[in-house]
Amino acid sequence: MALPKSYLTSTKNLAALLEAMKTAQAPNTFNLKFLEGLGFPSSNDRLVVGVLVALGFLSQDKKPTDRYFRFLDQTQSAVVLAEGIREAYDDLFKVNTSAQKLSRSEVINKFKTLSQGQLSESVLDKMALTFSELVKLADFETKAATTLTEPSEIVAPDTEVQRSESRSPSSSRSLGGLHYNIQIILPESRDPKVYDALFRSLKEHIL
Structure with a gap:
């Protein structure tokens, strides 16, 4: 099942946390000390580290990846986030290519089917909450910027x-x-x- 095992129990600080990441220098390792330095010391906020790993922003040893650095370009941040969401929730997007448009209840039902009933209602609800809040901050319509070079005469x-x-x-x-x-x-x-x-x-x- 290509669905993230990491999820947030509260998303009230998610937008602010991602915004703080964009304006801060990327750390050598995205640890709790760095997270607290951004202004997010809550135990609920610490769960974002696992989500960032699932999104491909951090490696398994919590080091920033190329996607993390591309996310720091604020003209591309929302597009890069959408890229990470599609990859992390690959099975969901295979079921519905426009999964970002699903309601939270629809996402829960899809997760329930994909997990074959192995996840509790509480976990399914938090997974759907995390997904729904992430897609609100992402841009699934705009393609990544490319530079076209005109052929010289x-x-x-x-x-x-x-x-x-x-x-x-x-x-x-x-x-x-x-x-x-x-x-x-x-x-x-x-x-x-x-x-x-x-x-x-x-x-x-x-x-």
């Missing part, structure tokens, strides 16, 4: 062409966003007909 490199002593006309053309410089080396000739033929061909096929 491709410019064809200039091709070095050896120039002869004779003059060589050039033409500039654009095709599909690519810029080409075309250079023609004129032959050594004193016959004007040769040049007339070359310029006529150039005008017909290039210019």
Whole structure:
């Protein structure tokens, strides 16, 4: 059963506690001393440590994970929290992909089914309370921010062409966003007909 074994017996400080986490430097270990330093010394508040482990914010040895650090970005906190909830309550979301929209009584019934009657009514109620309060603080609609990089303009490199002593006309053309410089080396000739033929061909096929 992919449902967290950790839950809160009271959620009155949950929002404030998560907010305090976002404004504090991440600890080396999220222990009771750190929790008390945030201003939450109550025994009820201590249960949040197990919930944070279930959400993937802390490792089993209570050290902040990558998800914890991403949560500290206040523009992404609610989205990251939703990510952790989906992972922690995976079985519930398999039953209902929009489980965050279920009422508390509906969540209790789903938990009862998923646990196959192994959990007491009291535990089911507190589990549902914890889930329902967490989803209120999460953003399940917004996707995690991604940076899209616009492709840079491709410019064809200039091709070095050896120039002869004779003059060589050039033409500039654009095709599909690519810029080409075309250079023609004129032959050594004193016959004007040769040049007339070359310029006529150039005008017909290039210019």
